[in-house]
Amino acid sequence: SQTIHQWPATLVQPVGSPLSLECTVEGTSNPNLYWYRQAAGRGLQLLFYSVGIGQISSEVPQNLSASRPQDRQFILSSKKLLLSDSGFYLCAWRHGRAGTGELFFGEGSRLTVL
């Protein structure tokens, strides 16, 4: 069976510090990978998605970047965090070609920037 894990689960960082959130999928190959952000009481904002190694599409210009160094690894980064980067970050995957298109989400990473 397929699983998805992201870490850390909780992070408190000062303004101007770097960020690295990691996400790993197991039990499948060539997944499409996604990073979403959910602000408090709000819906989901798609930040980045990737259809293959080294292929990153950015949805919203911002202080964040993403990388996909391996087929099943997706990393969200920032060089200098802003207060507005606080939120709940969700990694997700879906089958690249097969399947009916549903997304499978990780447990989420709560980031607080102080």
Add this chain to the structure above:
Amino acid sequence: GNSVTQMEGPVTLSEEAFLTINCTYTATGYPSLFWYVQYPGEGLQLLLKATKADDKGSNKGFEATYRKETTSFHLEKGSVQVSDSAVYFCALRGTNAGKSTFGDGTTLTVKP
């Protein structure tokens, strides 16, 4: 572009009440439609889905029917429980295979 509009919350119901959360969409072609549920402090998980017109998705007593004529996918449950308290998201996957579009979410609280 694609869009999803769902009923604003929060919604508060008593246990065993009937639930409807409205969802309408705008998309070209024939999208697949989904309802996801998010329990406090967790990620989203798929609740149910429908991939073509007139399909009915169902799970855990929840159901939704894909209505192409009204571009809707309303979520219903005949008798809610306290454990159904969560945030519910309507979503679609359009012909662009890379992305999904989500509604803003509806917070449901069920009181005993």
